[in-house]
Amino acid sequence: MGLLERDSALEALTQYAAQARAGEGRVVLISGEAGAGKSALLEQLQRELVDVCWVGGTCDGLFTPRPLGPLFEIAEQLGGELLDACRSDTGRDELFSVLLRRLSAPGPPVVVSIEDLHWADESTLDLVRFLGRRIRTTPSLLLVTFRDDALGSDEALRIALGGLAGERAMRRVTVPALSADAVAVLAAGSGLAADDVYRLSGGNAFFVHEIVRSASELPASARDAVLARVARLSDSARAVLDIAAVAGLHVDLGLLESLGTAVRDLDELVEAGALVSDSESLRFRHEINRRAVASEIPVHRKAAIHAQLLAALQRSGGTDEAVLACHADGAGDQAAVLRYAPAAGRRAADLGAHREAVEHFESAVRFAGQVTPRTAADLYSRLAAEASVIERWQLALDAGQRALELWTEVADPLRLSDAMRSLSATMWRLCRGRESMELAVAAVDVVRDGGATPELARAYAQLAQLRSHHGEVEAASLLLRRAGDLGDALDLPDVRSDVANTRAIVAWTSGEEWMPLLRRALDIALDTGAHEQTARAYANLCTALCDFGRLAEAEAYYVRGAAMCDETGMTRFGICLRATWGEILLGVGRWDEAVDVCRQVLASGASRFNRLSAATVIGRVHARRGDGDPWPYLDEAVTSADATERPDLIALTRSARAEAHWLAGNLDSALHDVTVGSLHIERAHEWFQGQIATWQTRLGVAVTPSPTRLPEPHARSVSGDFDRAAELWDGIGSPFDAALALLDSGSEPGMREALRRFDTVGADAAARLTRRRMRRLGLRAIPSGAHPSTRSDAAGMTRREREVMTLVAAGQSNATISAQLVISPRTVEHHVAAILAKLGVASRTLVAGEARRRGLLEAPDRPGAATN
The missing domain is CATH 1.25.40 (Serine Threonine Protein Phosphatase 5, Tetratricopeptide repeat)
Structure with missing residues (x-):
């Protein structure tokens, strides 16, 4: 079956390949719905490109993804240093660097394809970001396919792709649905009416292919067409196909042979088109095929197949804990889950695949009652730590509390201190300031008399951080000296970085020079590869520079910090940086962008702590414009700040709400918020004192902060x-x-x-x-402002495009727009592409700001600073 209506996409890819060959590397994001023909497009490109080294990997949608699965597939094809590194449990950062060196090496240009990114693990998303920011200086081409209908539901994918939008090397290719004319060409000779095939398939290339192949009669759906062919298989061949469907999109031939699979059954499956032969493996023609087959397997039969596959992998000496853990979980084999899931979780965490690590540890703790309290405590501690990285705070809280109970039972002071310190940090992120402080104090007390240990050093550093945030300069300074001495004596780079970072907080609270301390904290962390401390340093640099009115410098650190957090999986600090970016955009008057960024923060499942700044920004914009309800946002921010008991956050949020009351003409409420914000303001840094003092002056009351500190x-x-x-x-x-x-x-x-x-x-x-x-x-002669009737549409949009633009600006998804306007999702996609082109913006998140700037939105729809 031919490749129709793909000439323009193929031409664009060929052009990008030529640019890469000339030394201008490219990353191409290839989008389309499931079955649109993205893989077929790549296959055609591979046939047409000559004198290139083509390698690729696929993200598998089966259970918990294998961390960096596509990279390991690519390593098998490239061999050399990369394969050696992958086989030696090399750290993730070094794996990325080795691959980049290979892409930069002399020789034929390398084309790397990573398919089905919508199923990628966290580390593979980070790999794409890493390459996307660096590939331009190589003679290589990175081709990434993904389902665009996954963007609305997959926050990690959306953020990853959004982060690449501004890269100079990035290009996009969309694979649209086939036209009715193309479907008619493909249906010719099948005996089926072309109009019926088009109606049923919606122009989806895969669906057209499957329907036409059914030939004998028009099926109710493409899934039915797949199952109709499968029904013609012999019982033994169908049993093998079921095993393949549970194993994944690609199935190793050796694995099937170890299960006693007859060659005639494999031949039958290939001849029937149920599986495609690829050297040493078999694969489904499309994930849709695999899912259609898998959906027909009874639950009990599926569990039995998982058990078969697990046993076969164990017999053959399989070492991929992620695959073994998934089959153990599917089989309900408690012992195997407890054997493989923790190891898979630890390896995923080492590779920065924190979402996948959480899934593995969650599997393991389901059977925690079958292991010793110490082993169970360790599992819960690891689960809590990984959950906190990806901002799953309720899970982090529940797991952390259970870990604390178990370590108390085990009576291990060192691990108990660590559990208290970890839970203290979780309470802090949940804005439960008093509980956080109590746990931090207890974490020190339980190991204070146990000698010089890393646990005591880290407990001192954590307690110092909390004291500094409360403006308790003397107490924080004493704790920092103790933590610093232990960090130096025990050679703990993470403690040294944290100490320098917290000393900077003490310095800015005291009115002293703080920037060199934060730079030192960052340098220590970068030199030693301490990702969490690196992310914290970037976050505090960005926030402090923003708070102190050094907005251009803050933006520079935001760009570097956000890229680092994206590439290393430091989700918590990445969201914190984005919230601060919203504050920077607010400060410089880019309010539409500020609201867009902060909406993304609020939609990300962020902690109360990370939500605080974002909610404050949105509330302020609504209040200043008078075009939305600011109070839910500002009230949330004030409630969270009060719960932290931090003077600086209370001043920030109370000043913001006072401004909103003042703009609304409610001076008594404004004065109340300023009065509350002024309590303990001497323990906040000078710029927060300045905010309170200015609002006290504006409201006509006595200024309480010292004028010499302003x-x-x-x-x-x-x-x-x-x-x-x-x-x-x-x-x-x-x-x-x-x-x-x-x-x-x-x-x-x-x-x-x-x-x-x-x-x-x-x-x-x-x-x-x-x-x-x-x-x-x-x-007299007071200007009345611009009138909406004087605005004109200079973008050249059609009426329908204006309707779609308005809904996109309001934050509606393609699916919602499709339902509201009664048009197909594919039509919405075409309209959105046209709108982006006519407005000259790179992503839909920028539509609202640009449209409003041009006066194209008559009634914009707007729903109703922290340091670390």
Whole structure:
């Protein structure tokens, strides 16, 4: 069956291959629905490219993915240093570097294909990000296929692809559905009506293929067409096919032979088209085939097949714990699960596949009652640690509490201290500040008299961090000296980095120089490969620079830090960085982007701690624009900050809510929030003190922070030098704060300029307040602002595209848009592609901002800073 209507996609891929050959490496994201023909397109490209080294791997959708499965497949094909590294349990970072060196080596250009990325494990997503950011300097081509209908449900995939959107090497190719004319060509001679085939298949190339192959009669669905052919197999061949369906998309021939599979059954399966022969393995023509077959296997039969496969792998000396653990789990074999799942979890964690590690440890703890308390405690501790990395905080809390109970029973002080420290960090992320502090104190007490141990060093460092966040400078400094001495004596790089990081917090609270300390924390972590400490250093650098008004520097560290967190699986800190990025965008006046970023944070399952900044940003934008309900966001942020008992977070969130009350004309509520925010404000750093002082001045009450500690923009406002304050805010790059300072001046020129600026940034609520104040003063010729009727559509969109654009801007998924407008998902996809092109933006998340900037949204739909 021919490859129709793929000329433009094939031409684009050929062009990208030529660019790679010339030394401009490319990563191409190839999207389309399941069965659209992505694999067929790659197969055709492989036939047409000459003098290249083509290697590839496939992500398997069966149970828990094998960490870096595609990379290990690629290593088998490339051999050499990469294969040696994969076989020697080399660390993930080194594996990535070895592959990059191979792609950069002299010789024929390398084309790497990774198929079905929507089923990728976390580390494979990180590999794609790693290569995507570096492949441009190599003569190589990376081809990645994925189902675009998976983007709405797979947060990790969406974030991974979104992170590549701005890379210069990145290109996209979409494989659309076939037209009715193409389907008619493919259906010719089958005896089936082309219109019926098109109606049933929707233009899906795979479905067309399966329906036409059924030939005898029109099936109810493509799945029925697959099963109809399978029904014609002999009983013995069908039994082998069932085994293959449970084993996965690719099945090793040796594995089937070890189960006593007859050659005639394999021949029958290949001749019937149920399986395709690939050198030493057999594979299903498409995952849809495998799933159709697997769906017909009774539950009890499927468990028996898993048991067969597990036994066969054990007999042959199989060493892939991930595969063994999956079959053990499917077979319900408790002993095998407890044997393989923990090992698979540890290996997944080492490779940075933290989601997969969680799944393996979850499998193991289901049978924790069958092992000793010590073994069970270790399993729960590992599960809690991995769950915290990927922001599954309820699971981290439950597992951490159970680990604490078990370590208490075991009476191992060192492990008990670690469990307390870990649970303290979880409580901190859940904004349960008092419980977090109690656990951190207990973690020190339980090992204080046990001599110099790494556990005591880390317990001191954790408690110092919490004390510093509460502004308890003397207590934190004492603990840091103790942690630092132990970290040096025991050569603990993670402790040394954490100590330098927390010393920076103490320094900025005390008004001392902090930047060199944070850089030292980052350098130590980078030099020793301590991913968690590296991520924490980036997060605190970005947050501190943002808090201190150094927005351009903060952006630079955000870019580096977010890339590092993406590539190493540090989800928790990656989300923290994105929340801070939202604060930076808010500060520089890029409000649409700020809201988009912070919505993503809130939708990611982030902890209360990571949600706090994002909710504050969205609440502030709604309040300033007056176009949405800010209170759910601001109330959530205030509640979370109060629960931490941190003076800086209380000041941040209370100032934000005071601003919203002030814009709404509720001065009493604004004053109440500022008063609460001012409590213990002397224990926060100078910029938070400045926020409180400025709002106290604005509301006409006495300023409580010491004027000598205030940053200059705030100090100028407090002293009444509003014009200079506005200049300083402009120098920082914060247009809204500059406009507020001009409004505070009370002069006619100042208010007119403030009004102009509010209108420019879309701060409608602030503009209305300014107009009311100007009218009360009797000023004349007050500008009314732009009227919607004067806006025009300069984008050249059709009426339908405008409808789709509005829904995309409102954050609706393709599936929702399809249902609302009664058009097919594929049609929505075409409209979205056209909209992105006409607006000149790279992703749908940027549609709202650009459309609003051009005045294309009449009624935008908007739903209702932390350091680590």
